[in-house]
Amino acid sequence: MSLALDAAAQDLLFREARTANTFTEEPVSDEQVQAIYDLVKYGPTAFNQSPLRVTLVRTPEARKRLVKHMAEGNRPKTATAPLVAILSVDNEFHDELPKLLPHAPAVKDAFFAERPVREQAAAMNGALQAGYFIVGVRAAGLAAGPMTGFDFDGVQKEFLDDDHTPLMVVNIGKPGEDAWFPRSPRLDYDEVVTSV
Amino acid sequence: MSLALDAAAQDLLFREARTANTFTEEPVSDEQVQAIYDLVKYGPTAFNQSPLRVTLVRTPEARKRLVKHMAEGNRPKTATAPLVAILSVDNEFHDELPKLLPHAPAVKDAFFAERPVREQAAAMNGALQAGYFIVGVRAAGLAAGPMTGFDFDGVQKEFLDDDHTPLMVVNIGKPGEDAWFPRSPRLDYDEVVTSV
Numbered sequence: 001m002s003l004a005l006d007a008a009a010q011d012l013l014f015r016e017a018r019t020a021n022t023f024t025e026e027p028v029s030d031e032q033v034q035a036i037y038d039l040v041k042y043g044p045t046a047f048n049q050s051p052l053r054v055t056l057v058r059t060p061e062a063r064k065r066l067v068k069h070m071a072e073g074n075r076p077k078t079a080t081a082p083l084v085a086i087l088s089v090d091n092e093f094h095d096e097l098p099k100l101l102p103h104a105p106a107v108k109d110a111f112f113a114e115r116p117v118r119e120q121a122a123a124m125n126g127a128l129q130a131g132y133f134i135v136g137v138r139a140a141g142l143a144a145g146p147m148t149g150f151d152f153d154g155v156q157k158e159f160l161d162d163d164h165t166p167l168m169v170v171n172i173g174k175p176g177e178d179a180w181f182p183r184s185p186r187l188d189y190d191e192v193v194t195s196v
Numbered sequence: 197m198s199l200a201l202d203a204a205a206q207d208l209l210f211r212e213a214r215t216a217n218t219f220t221e222e223p224v225s226d227e228q229v230q231a232i233y234d235l236v237k238y239g240p241t242a243f244n245q246s247p248l249r250v251t252l253v254r255t256p257e258a259r260k261r262l263v264k265h266m267a268e269g270n271r272p273k274t275a276t277a278p279l280v281a282i283l284s285v286d287n288e289f290h291d292e293l294p295k296l297l298p299h300a301p302a303v304k305d306a307f308f309a310e311r312p313v314r315e316q317a318a319a320m321n322g323a324l325q326a327g328y329f330i331v332g333v334r335a336a337g338l339a340a341g342p343m344t345g346f347d348f349d350g351v352q353k354e355f356l357d358d359d360h361t362p363l364m365v366v367n368i369g370k371p372g373e374d375a376w377f378p379r380s381p382r383l384d385y386d387e388v389v390t391s392v
Contacts, residue, residue, distance in 0.1 A: 003231055004337030009205035013331075014238040034385050035199055041382040042210040044330065046344045048380045054389040062392040096387075101380055124323045124344070124363065131327020134240065135209075141200030148242045148320070159392060167320065184244045184297055186237040189230050191292075193250045196258040196355060 013138050018180040020143035021077050023173035028083035028142060030056075036136040043132035047107050048100045051093040051122035052129035052167075055086040055159055065158055070169070071149035081145065081171035086155060087133065088164045089126030091119050119165070126167050137172055143179065145171035209334050214376040216339035217273050219369035224279035224338065226252075232332040239328035243303050244296045247289040247318035248325035248363075251282040251355055261354055266365070267345035277341065277367035282351060283329065284360045285322030287315050315361070322363050333368055339375065341367035 003010065011017075033056065045051070057066050063084065070078045078084055090096075094112040101107055112118050130146070137144040147169045155166045199206065207213075229252065241247070253262050259280065266274045274280055286292075290308040297303055308314050326342070333340040343365045351362045 003235060003335050005205055005208060005235075005335035006202070009201055010235055010335070012201060014235050014328075017238070019240045030391075033389060037385050037389060039199060039201075039206055039210050041388075042213070042379075043327065044215045044340075044342060046342075048382075050383055050388075052388065056389060056391040058391045096383065099381060100383070103377065103380070121344075123319065127320045127323030128327040128330075131239065131324040132210075132331070134324075135328070135331055139199045139201035139206070144240075146240060146242075148317075181299065183238075184299070185295060186244075187246055187292065187296070189233050192237075192246075192248065193229060193233060193252060195226075195252040195254045 012141070013135050017138045018143065018175070018183065020145045020171065020173070020175040020179040022176035022179045023077075023081045023143070023171065024176045026082060026174045028172050032140050032142070033083075036133070036140050039139055040129070040132040040136035043129060045125040045128060046121060047097070047104070047111065049093050049097065049121060049125055050100055050129070051089040051091075051126045052133065053088050053090050053164060054133070055088065057084040057086065066155070066169070069151040069154035069158060070147070074147050074149045077145060077171055078147070078169065082173035085170045085172060086159055087126070087130050087167045087170060088160055089122035089167060090164055091115065091122050092163045093122055094118060123165070130167055134170070137170070142172055143175040147171070208337070209331055213334045214339065214371070214379065216341045216367065216369070216371040216375040218372035218375045219273070219277045219339070219367065220372045222278060222370045224368050228336050228338070232329070232336050235335055236325070236328040236332035239325060241321040241324060242317060243293070243300070243307065245289050245293065245317060245321055246296055246325070247285040247322045248329065249284050249286050249360060250329070251284065253280040253282065262351070262365070265347040265350035265354060266343070270343050270345045273341060273367055274343070274365065278369035281366045281368060282355055283322070283326050283363045283366060284356055285318035285363060286360055287311065287318050288359045289318055290314060319361070326363055330366070333366070338368055339371040343367070
């Protein structure tokens, strides 16, 4: 069974794309990040809530502050990647709903009046958007190195505020030497997909 | 700034792809789902934990049991889509880690001995994989209709077990007549991406 997506795109986004642990020194520009966002912003979220936020760690001083919150094994690559992005979610995303969902103004108060509900929705929909973002980094011809091995409270206090929860940190750039391990096995179809 | 991904693929996956609310009667085969899985299984997760599970609702009897747990506005499309899939996460995913992460056997007990930690990791990484899955449905030339408007406890009790938590229900098929609303606005780049 063949897919509608051409083979080169399948390779670029999934089959040959890998999580990079080393990078070349080639910089990643704001224009590249903008092109990624302008593609993946179209990925669907519930009620178009779009809770994902991206903090680009651009200055050497900010990079140092981030590295100290990373798990030890993640520090060298976070220190040397051309660009590092903190992905977080905005738990007050409902403030943007009048703009994001203009045809259904009742949704904001009917569904998202309570903070715990917003936090749960933002966590799920933000992670969904993080999936689109990783695909988008690859669509730009770059490698992503997503990491959850860091001090979440530390990163939140250092870079965000009480309304924003970190999701992951992503190294971005062209893969360097020995950029990855051999690919680990995946589950078989029958281990993942069942029918009722 | 152009992307490495060709324009047709950009359109197929993001720019022209839309969440469908109506579908044609053209069936979606298990071979198509297999092709989707065989593409998106390569999307990265933390420690390759791969917690996403997919339940295809194939029989009319199972479809009826699902529809009764859906929010009222989601019932007609869930009743008529060619294929409906329940996406869930396996909170006992660590049982598969010896196979999924053969080079790092210590990870299972060092990181995932505690159920609450596994639940949190599965929720985030499963949603990330749901993002890849939606992209994969589109890569197959199909439209996805992801929904979180349903009784989560009801769907869990009806179709899953205590170790599996529902993430979303996804209608899958070729888009039908008046399949979607006009696209809602997205946030501007500067509203989402900041630099430090």
